[in-house]
Amino acid sequence: MFVDLESRIHQYNEEQHQTCAKIEQTSDNQTVIAICTPLMKRVHEKIRHSGEMVFVDSSGNCDRHNCRIFVLLTHSSAGGLPLGIVVTTSESQSTITAGFNLLKSILPEDAFTGRGAYGPQVAMTDxxxxxRQGLHAVYPECSLLLCIFHLLQAMWRWLWDAHSGIPKQYRPYLLGLFKSLVYAESVGDLDARHNHLVNDEIVRKYPKFQAYVDTVYQRRKVWALCLHKELPTQGNRTNNFAESAxxxxxxxxxxxxxxxxxxQAVHFLCTRMEDYYVxxxxxxxxNRMCNPSQSKYHADDGDVNFNNIVKVNGKFQFNDCEKD
Known part of the structure; x- marks a missing residue:
């Protein structure tokens, strides 16, 4: 398999007349593959946002060997655009670090809009x-942020876990208290809301919840929005671009x-994925937006009864929610 991969990658690089993919075997016999297609290199050079913020996510269960596929993207007016792909046979920190180092070696000199080896200013992950350790090892100057959606989802799952011991009627309330910390408007507001949570009568009844929140609160620099105002996040708070990719x-x-x-997986990533984004x-x-208009989620004119739309206090709203 390793020989076949080497042969396929060598053939692909010759077709592109440049190094767009590499393969390497780590000291613990894990295989890592890095891909940066010509389109991805152009995104590095032309899209300013690539030097400001990237989104990183991974997925498995795409091939019969269950390799992990890591994708780096940046945001643009056309949506998320890929910056590079890393395929690994393991999820260990050392293997992921080796994969990102291999990707770093094939990126253009002016990658991340001229930042090069320094990497992006901000990276958002789950x-x-x-x-996160692998990214920090390769790009130590990059600020790693945590996706707000995954953070709140993890809290909700913990509250609904039977081992948490939280009654059903208190779970939404406790989630709301924690959510208020995430959306605090300033550092002072964050401290005040945290004090309110700690001194809450219901919270005091459940020491497990207190301990869990304290553990998460110690990492507030990666998820508290009031602490990200100086970072070029451009209003991005979730990893939706990576989820979409x-x-x-x-x-x-x-x-x-x-x-x-x-x-075959690498072949598809080098060809089909490139063609899709092109x-x-x-x-x-x-300005050809025919595909979105044909989506099953696109509402037709017949789905809305315009007679139910009325003007109230200068704003338009539905008089009732019934369909035509």
């Missing part, structure tokens, strides 16, 4: 310890099927 990989690239092996950018440049 709460994967090995992924994973859906593209599974639906458009792999077509909801598993690749037979790693070689078509997307061409459609956006030519």
């Amino acid at each position: 709460d994967s310890k090995s992924l 994973m859906r593209v990989i599974k639906e458009k690239v792999f077509q909801r099927l598993k690749a037979y092996n790693v070689t 078509r997307k950018l061409v459609d956006v440049a030519n």
Whole structure:
């Protein structure tokens, strides 16, 4: 398999007349593959946001060997655009670090809009310890933020875990208290809300919840929005661009099927994924938005009864919620 991968990657690099992919075997016999296609290199050079903020996420269950696929993206007016892909046979921190170092070696000199080896200013991920440690090892000057959605989702799951011992009627209330910390408007407001949470009568009844919140609060620099005002996040608080890219990989690239092996998976990532984003950018440049208009989620004119729309206090609203 390793020989086949080497042969396929060598052939792909010759077709592109530049180094767009590399493969390497780590000291513990894990395989890492880095991909930066010509389109991804242009995104590095042309899209200013690539030097400000990137989104990183991973997915498995895409091939029969269950390799992990890590995707780096940046935001743009055309949506999320890929900056690089790392495929690994393990989720260990050392393997992920080796993968990102390999990707770093094939990026253009002016990667991340001229920042090069310094990497982006900000990177947003989910709460994967090995992924965050791997990114920090390769780009130590990059500020790592935590996706707000994954943070609140983890809190909600903890509250609903039977081992937490939280009664059902108190779970939404306790989640609301923690959520208020996330959306605090200033450092003083954050401290005040934290004190209110600690001294709350219901919170005091559940020491497990207090201990869990204290553990999360110690990492407030990565999730408290009031502490990110000086960072070039451009209003991005979640990892939605990366989640969308994973859906593209599974639906458009792999077509909801598993690749037979790693070689086929890499081939799809180098060809089908590249073609998808090329078509997307061409459609956006030519103002061809026919595909979104054909989506099953797009509301037709017949779905809305315009007689139910009335003007109240200078604003339009529905008089009732019934369909025509």
